[in-house]
Amino acid sequence: MSLQQLFASRCLRMKASEIRELLKLLEQPGLLSFAGGIPDPALFPSQEFAQALQDALMPERQAQALQYSVSEGYLPLRQWLAGEMAKIGIACESDNILITSGSQQALDYLGKLFLSPADTALVNWPTYLGALSAFNAYEPCYDQLNSGGNRDAASYAGAAEEAGGRVKFAYLSPDFANPTGETLSLSGREALLDLVEELGCALIEDGAYQALRYQGQDLPPLLALEIARKGRIEDCRTIYCGSFSKTLSPGLRIGWVVAAKPVIAQLVLMKQAADLHTATLNQIAVHQVATRCFDSHVAKLRRAYGARLAAMLSALQAHMPQGVTWSSPEGGMFVWLTLPKGMDGADLLQQALQRYGIAFVPGQAFFADGSGSNSLRLSFSVLSQEEIEEGIRRLGALLNDQLAAQHR
Secondary structure, three states: OOOHHHOOHHHHHOOOOHHHHHHOOOOOOOOEEOOOOOOOHHHOOHHHHHHHHHHHOOOOOHHHHHOOOOOOOOHHHHHHHHHHHHHOOOOOOHHHEEEEOHHHHHHHHHHHHHOOOOOEEEEEOOOOHHHHHHHHOOOOEEEEEOOOOOOOHHHHHHHHHHHOOOEEEEEEOOOOOOOOOOOOOHHHHHHHHHHHHHHOOEEEEEOOOOOOEOOOOOOOOHHHHHHHHHOOHHHOOEEEEEEOOOOOOOOOOOEEEEOOHHHHHHHHHHHHHHOOOOOHHHHHHHHHHHHHHHHHHHHHHHHHHHHHHHHHHHHHHHHOOOOOEEOOOOEOOEEEEEOOOOOOHHHHHHHHHHHHOEEOEEHHHHOOOOOOOOEEEEEOOOOOHHHHHHHHHHHHHHHHHHHHHHOO
16 A cells, blocks of 8 residues: 555645646746736845844844744734734734744644534635635535625525534635735625624634735724624634735745634644744744834835736726726735636636746636636736736737637
8 A cells, every 4th residue: 555545535635736836937938927926025124134133143142043932922023913903903912812834824723723524614705725725634615705795694504514514614814805806895894793603603814915905994804893892802703814924024934813812722732733833033033123114114015016006907907808807906916807708717827828928827726616717816916017017918918819719
């Protein structure tokens, strides 16, 4: 019997990320890639991190920076985060916060915490591919959340029971979601809180893009709204996941979870069993950079990415053929295209790479039920405004050629 035949059944649902595979293509000469969804490295606060790392390794601090540490995370960083959370309406203490190795690790831990085989997770159609990848290992069923209005709690509970489990949580990114760029309205947030309360399940709020608003008014996080209802975080069902990957640096892998203390305590046990703690040196560096320049740096990101988003929306208006629609986000890193029925994003990608010198992510990978083949995700984060204009022009030419071929 081969080792592969000994793998656990959960491995059957663990697949390579289409996005990670596409990232391997970014070095192709002349390719204009809308695929990655990664921050622009030219905007990293590199000098600030160089100074922070140098400071952390000074003789009087290097023992702490290079030694084992507590699983909960570097206390000064958790204290700073508690202050930042308070600014957006999430009143909490440092003991309500766990530092994770990126918010992706938080999603994996939360899947492990809540999901038994055949339990149900409620997600948007489409949703973040990394969340599906994290949850799939725990063999759940999925049911559809809809930002335009959900089914009643009894319907979700009945479907979950029929599938052999129960609804354990709803997951979504309410601000500038990956992949659609859409934001859940205030009334939609309130309705979702009502739904999870009636279901008696958890609510996982992915706040990865919350800081990246370029226009419009900020909306309160789901956890803030629930605290306003109940008076304190300890009574709340919402679990907030944050990340420095989109604001300061993805390579340092620093994320965090904010939740009631019993949830954090259980996640700490998982952290101890997995990797003991997130790299102390990285936590110290992120804390120092965040305390020195977080607000001014985020303002810089908003100006740069906001201009690129505007360029993409303008180019789409100029070059897309009739029948193609797209989202109009107010922040984040993504625009979502819906193509005329009969088009397939995966098929188009092959032509895009070979003949048009562009890349994007086919939309089907973001759907838990495998639908959505006539859609695709575009990211504007790493290209200049001129490259965005040229890339969208090429995409328009590809789609026009495809439509012409369909009508021959």
